[in-house]
Amino acid sequence: MNNTLLEVDGVSVTFDGFRAINNLSIQIAEPELRAIIGPNGAGKTTFMDIITGKTRPDEGKVIWGERNISLLKMSESQIAQQGIGRKFQKPTVFEAQTVRENLAMALKNKRGPFDVLFFRSNPSIEGEIVELAEEIGLQDALDTPSGILSHGQKQWLEIGMLLAQDPRLLLVDEPAAGMTQAEREQTTEILVRAAQTRAVVVVEHDMEFVRRLNCKVTVLHEGSVLAEGSLDHVTANQTVIDVYLGR
Numbered sequence: 750m751n752n753t754l755l756e757v758d759g760v761s762v763t764f765d766g767f768r769a770i771n772n773l774s775i776q777i778a779e780p781e782l783r784a785i786i787g788p789n790g791a792g793k794t795t796f797m798d799i800i801t802g803k804t805r806p807d808e809g810k811v812i813w814g815e816r817n818i819s820l821l822k823m824s825e826s827q828i829a830q831q832g833i834g835r836k837f838q839k840p841t842v843f844e845a846q847t848v849r850e851n852l853a854m855a856l857k858n859k860r861g862p863f864d865v866l867f868f869r870s871n872p873s874i875e876g877e878i879v880e881l882a883e884e885i886g887l888q889d890a891l892d893t894p895s896g897i898l899s900h901g902q903k904q905w906l907e908i909g910m911l912l913a914q915d916p917r918l919l920l921v922d923e924p925a926a927g928m929t930q931a932e933r934e935q936t937t938e939i940l941v942r943a944a945q946t947r948a949v950v951v952v953e954h955d956m957e958f959v960r961r962l963n964c965k966v967t968v969l970h971e972g973s974v975l976a977e978g979s980l981d982h983v984t985a986n987q988t989v990i991d992v993y994l995g996r
């Protein structure tokens with residue numbers, strides 16, 4: 750692939766003698782939507798922790814961008830500044846602030862030296878807020894205090910706050926958890942749209958949700974890639990059925 754954005758190559762991580770990630774190699778393109786599935790303990794969270802610099806591998810390479818730079822020597826904040834955003838399962842919006850205020854804050858925190866140097870009170874920020882709110886389906890809730898949003902709406906707001914930073918790679922951990930069916934469907938739309946212009950990697954257990962994402966799927970098992978391809982392709986794999994689906 751010549752549009753590879755992230756290349757994880759032969760990475761291993763051992764925790765107290767236990768190999769949580771075992772010679773793992775995964776490439777993510779730009780743009781791309783990718784789902785990562787696999788049984789509990791397969792290494793999905795650790796994989797994301799390696800990309801964001803929270804966990805350091807014992808072996809292997811993590812290469813980023815067109816200049817093929819290594820993320821392994823960077824701090825977590827330097828990695829974030831490269832344009833890697835992460836959405837954790839639990840939303841962390843500012844509950845006392847409205848949707849507009851949360852989005853405005855996220856836009857003002859936008860990464861990059863130019864934004865910091867030349868930031869001034871910006872009349873176009875309102876336009877950007879409305880655009881973001883439309884992207885996450887909250888255009889009618891701009892003046893709602895975030896604390897009274899539904900669980901799903903809070904998740905979308907947090908996705909919007911991450912999109913405000915314009916990441917090249919967005920890592921999303923179990924977005925469907927705790928959502929109603931209607932919220933799941935809207936979340937699918939938000940992620941599919943976001944992935945038209947960037948890389949979005951979604952870790953998710955809910956197979957219906959993964960099916961609706963309609964993207965390439967990587968199955969992890971014991972810290973390695975067990976299968977990769979369309980959902981139909983990987984779910985037809987007998988080992989995938991044995992270790993994950995059949996249980």
Ligand SMILES: Nc1ncnc2c1ncn2[C@@H]1O[C@H](COP(=O)(O)OP(=O)(O)OP(=O)(O)O)[C@@H](O)[C@H]1O
Nearest residue numbers: 764765767769787788789790791792793794795796
């Ligand atoms: N800091 C740590 N210290 C020791 N063991 C760890 C640590 N982090 C993860 N592990 C172990 O590494 C393995 C992989 O864990 P990880 O959380 O990445 O799996 P996962 O695929 O995200 O699982 P789940 O679906 O349950 O979230 C597990 O066996 C876990 O117990």
